[in-house]
Amino acid sequence: xxxxxxxxAAQLKIDLLAIxxxxxxxxxxxxxxxPLIKW
Amino acid sequence: MSTQTIxxxxxxxxxxxxxxRTLPGVGLLFGIGLLGKxxxxxxxxxxxxxxxxxxxxxxxxxxxxxxxxxSNTIGVARIFRPGVATYELWLKLGIVFVGxxxxxxxxxxxxxxxxxxxxxxxxxxxxxxxxxGRIFKLPPKLTSLLAIGSSICGVTAIMAAQGAIEPEEExxxxxxxxxxxLGALALFTFPAVxxxxxxxxxxxxxWAGLAVDNTAEATVTGAIYSDTAGRFAVLAxxxxxxxxxxxxxxxxxYWASKGKAAVVENKALFLWEKFPKFILGFLAIxxxxxxxxxxxPQLTSLSNLSRWAFLPAFAxxxxxxxxxxxxxxxxxxxxxxxxxxxxxxxxTLGLVYWSYNHxxxx
Numbered sequence: 001x002x003x004x005x006x007x008x009a010a011q012l013k014i015d016l017l018a019i020x021x022x023x024x025x026x027x028x029x030x031x032x033x034x035p036l037i038k039w
Numbered sequence: 040m041s042t043q044t045i046x047x048x049x050x051x052x053x054x055x056x057x058x059x060r061t062l063p064g065v066g067l068l069f070g071i072g073l074l075g076k077x078x079x080x081x082x083x084x085x086x087x088x089x090x091x092x093x094x095x096x097x098x099x100x101x102x103x104x105x106x107x108x109x110s111n112t113i114g115v116a117r118i119f120r121p122g123v124a125t126y127e128l129w130l131k132l133g134i135v136f137v138g139x140x141x142x143x144x145x146x147x148x149x150x151x152x153x154x155x156x157x158x159x160x161x162x163x164x165x166x167x168x169x170x171x172g173r174i175f176k177l178p179p180k181l182t183s184l185l186a187i188g189s190s191i192c193g194v195t196a197i198m199a200a201q202g203a204i205e206p207e208e209e210x211x212x213x214x215x216x217x218x219x220x221l222g223a224l225a226l227f228t229f230p231a232v233x234x235x236x237x238x239x240x241x242x243x244x245x246w247a248g249l250a251v252d253n254t255a256e257a258t259v260t261g262a263i264y265s266d267t268a269g270r271f272a273v274l275a276x277x278x279x280x281x282x283x284x285x286x287x288x289x290x291x292x293y294w295a296s297k298g299k300a301a302v303v304e305n306k307a308l309f310l311w312e313k314f315p316k317f318i319l320g321f322l323a324i325x326x327x328x329x330x331x332x333x334x335x336p337q338l339t340s341l342s343n344l345s346r347w348a349f350l351p352a353f354a355x356x357x358x359x360x361x362x363x364x365x366x367x368x369x370x371x372x373x374x375x376x377x378x379x380x381x382x383x384x385x386x387t388l389g390l391v392y393w394s395y396n397h398x399x400x401x
Contacts, residue, residue, distance in 0.1 A: 008199050011127075012316060018131035019320035025136075026324060029333070029340050036336055039343040 057121070064122015068129070068351030071109075071358070075101030076350070099262045099269075099353050103226060106357020115358055126355020129348050130255050131317040136345030137273050138324030139338050146274065146325050149245070153278035156249055156390045161282060163386055164190040168379045175371045180206040180299075183290050184214035185372060189379050192280045192315075193218045193253030199283055199313045203291035205300045216364065217376040222256030223360050225380075229260045232388075233268075242395045244268035248275025249387040252380075255356045262349065269349075277318050284313035 028034040052060070075098040085091045109115065115123055141149075165186050172182025183204055188197045194215050201211050229251065233243040244261045247268065251257035254276055261272025288309055294300035303309050328338055366373075 008202065008313070011195060011198065014128050014131060015316035015320075018128055018135055018317050019323075021132055022135040022320055022324065025344060026139075026327065026333075026341065029337050029344075034340070037340040037343045037347070039346045 061122040061125055064119040065125055065351065066122065067115075067119045068123060068126060068354045068358070071105045071354035072098070072102050072350035075099070075105060075354070097263060098350075099259060102350065102353040103259060103357040106354045107360055107362075108357075110358050110361050111363070114361075123355055123358050126255070126352050126359065129350075129355065130258065130352035131320075133345045133348035133352055134254075134258070134273055134277065135317055135320035135324055136341050136348055137270060138321040139328045139333070139341035140270055140345070141274060141325050141328070143325055143329040146322070149241075149271065149274055150278045152394060153245065153249065153275040154281075156245075156275075156387065156394065157279045157282060159390060160249055160279075160383065160387055161190050161286065164379065164383045165286070167382050168375070171375045171379055175375050177371060177375060178207075178210060180204060180294070181210040181214060181372060182375070183294070184210060185217060185376055185379070187286055187290060188214055188218040189221075189252055189376060189383060191252075191283050191286050192276075193222065193256070195254065195280065195315065196283050196287065200287045200290060203287050203300065203303070203309075204294045213369070213372050217372045218252050219256075219360060220362075220366070220373060221376050221380045222251060222253045223362070225251045225256055225260050225384075226263065226356075229384075230263050233264055239395070240265045240267035241271050242391050244271025244273075245275045245394075246384075246388055246391045248272040248277075249279060249391065250380075250384045251276075254280065255352060258349065259353055259356055262353070277321060280315050281318055283315060284310035287313050 025034070029037070078101045079096060079098040082093045082096060086093045086095070168186035168189055169182060172179070172185065177185070184197050184200060184206055187200045188194070197211060197214050197218065200206075206214075225247075229243075229247055233246070238246070243264050244267065247261040247264070248257050248271065251260045251272075257272050257276040258269060262269030288303065288306060291300060291303050291309070295302045324341070327333060328341075333341065
């Protein structure tokens with residue numbers, strides 16, 4: 001597979017997306033909108 | 040008659056189209072991860088219930104082995120590539136969620152210890168890589184990239200340095216290939232050394248986080264050993280990554296002073312731009328966990344979410360490692376990287392042992 005390494009600008013987008021998704025899930029869990037997640 | 044070419048503006052696919060294109064690859068990542076989890080359970084069942092002589096292989100290692108097998112035999116088909124490239128998002132998401140498993144006191148104490156060890160490791164590894172680069176007559180900028188990649192944060196640091204020290208494209212891809220190759224070796228050698236030395240989970244995790252270059256490989260090298268080791272590898276690696284800006288700035292100033300790179304005008308802005316922002320998410324979740332924002336079952340949920348996010352990331356590490364690609368870049372950068380990595384691994388192992396024998400609580 002050809003490797004494509006994200007530039008610093010692309011990595012910023014990935015970082016912000018990761019933080020955004022994590023915060024949304026944290027909110028959903030905090031306010032019991034999501035059930036307890038099992039592993 | 041003159042022909043005139045009417046330029047067709049390059050169109051970027053719309054967001055829904057781009058998301059749709061990632062679905063097959065994301066499915067593949069989760070599929071491999073879940074298969075790894077199933078194989079772990081199946082092997083355990085066969086061993087316990089039927090007393091078969093089978094090795095205990097964690098899902099992490101299964102996911103990587105399956106990924107490696109696919110990428111190095113049939114290869115990753117074009118349809119899966121956009122989705123496989125999302126492995127970095129899953130990795131960073133997993134790291135942010137791992138913040139829920141650390142109280143701020145731990146972050147400050149262990150992270151602080153990591154920062155101290157990183158500072159020592161940085162000075163030694165940058166010096167040794169520079170010396171090795173000169174001995175093996177590597178181009179100076181390639182040596183700088185290898186030194187940055189091996190001392191700090193692998194591919195992310197190399198990409199951050201690319202804009203600052205302006206190397207040839209070939210030098211960047213060679214440095215990345217060498218760092219990835221060495222990271223792939225660490226996946227298998229570090230756990231073996233850790234078990235041979237009977238290292239504790241925390242000490243081993245710290246060692247993996249301090250010595251393995253790339254964030255993905257460092258996380259996996261820790262997680263292969265144990266869940267706790269994976270957690271501490273993430274913490275140590277995060278502390279190490281926070282140094283990216285300082286090291287890249289140092290090299291940028293050095294190459295600018297030689298007239299071979301642009302001068303950095305605003306150094307504070309430069310440091311902020313190079314700082315990996317996902318670390319802020321990790322810290323934010325850790326602060327919330329510490330201040331009692333979540334109940335204990337909710338913290339367990341977040342902790343389990345981090346495992347679910349790491350599952351496709353681990354599969355992605357295997358899928359994006361093509362050993363032929365990595366070997367075909369000439370032997371000298373690999374030898375320099377290999378010797379440098381052995382040095383860094385030995386020094387950091389010594390540092391971790393010294394720290395844990397001098398009052399660091401486990």
